[in-house]
Amino acid sequence: MSDVSADPRFARQAPRRPLRLSWSDERVRNIVWQVLVVGAVLAVFYWLYRNTSYNLEVRRIATGFGFLEREAGLPIAESLIEYDPSMTYFRALLVGVLNTLKVAVVGIVLATILGTLLGIARLSRNWLLARIAGAYVEIVRDLPLLLQLLFWYALLQALPGPRQALNPVEGVFLSNRGLKLPSFRWEDAHGWALIAFVLGVVGTFLYRRWARARQMQDGQPRPVWPVGVALMGALPLAVWWALGAPFQPDIPFLRGFNFQGGLTVSPEFFALLLGLTLYTAGFIAEIVRAGILAVNQGQWEAAQALGLPRGRVMSLVVLPQALRVIIPPMTSQFLNITKNSSLAVAIGYQDIVSIANTTLNQTGQAIEGIAIIMLVYLTISLSISLFMNWYNARIALVER
Template sequence: MSQSAADPRHLRTPPKRQLRLSWADERIRAIVWQVLIVGAVVGIVWWLVRNTQHNLEVRRIATGFGFLQREAGLPIGEHLIEYTPASTYLRALTVGVLNTLKVAVIGIVLATVLGTVIGIARLSKNWLLAKVSAVYVEVIRDVPLLLQLLFWYTILQGLPAPRQALNPVAGVFLSNRGLRLPFLDWEAGHSWALLAFVAGCFATWFYARTMRRRRMQDGQPRPIWPAALGFLIGLPVVAWWLGGAPTGVEWPALRGFNFQGGMTISPEYFALLIGLTTYTAGFIAEIVRAGILAVSQGQWEAAQALGLRPGTVLRQVVLPQALRVIVPPMTSQYLNLTKNSSLAVAIGYQDIVSIANTTLNQTGQAIEGIAIIMLVYLTISLSISLFMNWYNSRIALVER
């Protein structure tokens, strides 16, 4: 009996039920409800669009995105690309998007590093370190972000004037005008070296992946660091030398009432970056702490039984397993940091929200301006989510 039941020839798929045009058939009910819901959504959207068009026509308000090609006349203090008030609104909004990305990308990196360190410190056996980390987390998370941004901006505005600027290191000046740092006199050779470094990162990743695959096949360890040094250091140096080997450094110098030369980090950007980093790091610290605690104690004991040092156990055994718990909620914090950057308007940093608000006030294109802001944040958020979901799938446990 058991043999005949296990024989695949005796296994039959159940017959499919025929679709009956009756309300008693749950499939018919499901189709009807879906059609009604989709129809209701389409009707509401159509009504909103028609109502908006009618109101705009009555008030004689122009619509469309033709204003993007008009001269902006909008001064922007910080811009990563060339910009003047004579540029178009499209270029001004592009500058705003780049300023938002500059805050979001650097803030995510710094918040991840700081939050990971604080999360590990909360689990430290050192009583003082653990308590200080706990106080940091509780205070930072309980104070509204806007108040923290205003706090940091007030401190930076209270710094001395450029003539009495703080000079902690040679060539570095901190004043109420921002932070001045030495910077390379950028030439074509630097651009080629930067491209070579990016290519070296990809080459190092591909080489390490190939060596790990071969090690899984024959069990022979192969060192990666010689090739990594060649790709990450040797290749950029060669590109830098072929590009003319430029070595000029632009040093900041006090001229008149302000510094000239070098790289400037404005007080607005500095305050926004510090506020977003410290605030988000408090939440990331708790995520990291929870992820480490989610790894069973047996993993620690097994690794220590092999003679591994505590730091090695944390890096090589615990954290790789904790990432499966850390990555999903970490994605939400990255999205929160990006969206919280819109508070930059409160301290005068010109991001996409600030520039778009000025644009819609000057042109009267309120709907288009709000739509641009929504599209920018939607695109950035979806990009972060896609990347983190891809990374999460790479580190997920695979059933065998």
């Protein structure tokens, strides 16, 4: 048999049967059933829309999003942007969205770090360390998240007042008013230094791609770290130094019955972040442990045969391969952190759910308020999913 006849691309395909308008034709039945299902779904949505519109009209409840331009009169304890009660409901809801994103982003980073360390600790040869990590995972995962949030909030509220605040490190105070940390005053020089750092990251990435391309051509490796240190370290420091090297630390201090200066982490935010991080880290630890165990034992043996210590084997050989198993379920945990942050209303942290609930209670725009909450969480969840799917596709093995 010739190569041409053996190639499936040149194989003859069976002729397609013409579509007959008969119930005995399977394709006709499939089309009819799909049209009926889509029509039934559209009919249900139309009935819900008409029923809702009629009930709102009978009760003389206003509809639409015009209330977003009205003055909110809503006090918000903490916000990432400027806000006061004289601003609009739109501004208040924007503050709620940013507060939700703050908890989600910081929680994802901290839970990933802690969960990864716990997952590795569960596989440690140290019997005591492995058992402590295992006990933590089992206890944290078996307790409801809401109960943990209430526990941490009650614990923070039971701390002493500012005058008897815990002072573990100079400039750091922990009391029932929250956590006070040193900070520094942001000036123009810091902004330009940050821009220089971002440009350095981009330049390092481009140089790394160029170095790899050249190595593929001539086989000569080119170290990337000197360029990275120069662009991401020396360049921002040079810009900062050229603009006067301003650095004014803002150290918190006690004045009267409260602290002045520094950075304040409220008890509500601290309790929410602590609960979400510790709870989700237990699930991430099991995902990391499963991903490491999924790597073939031969990879460990081959790396150790080259003389690599166990720590280097884990970081250079095992974890990069385990990522292909870890990333898909890790995406679900990142989504869980974002959605579980809605429990903030139970401890008084003003996120999008809390502010939207207050808004709909004041305006009576219940449908619009719920729709805004759904839209915010849907947008955040889809963004996380798209990014993680892109990253998962990037690290996936490409079969030749």
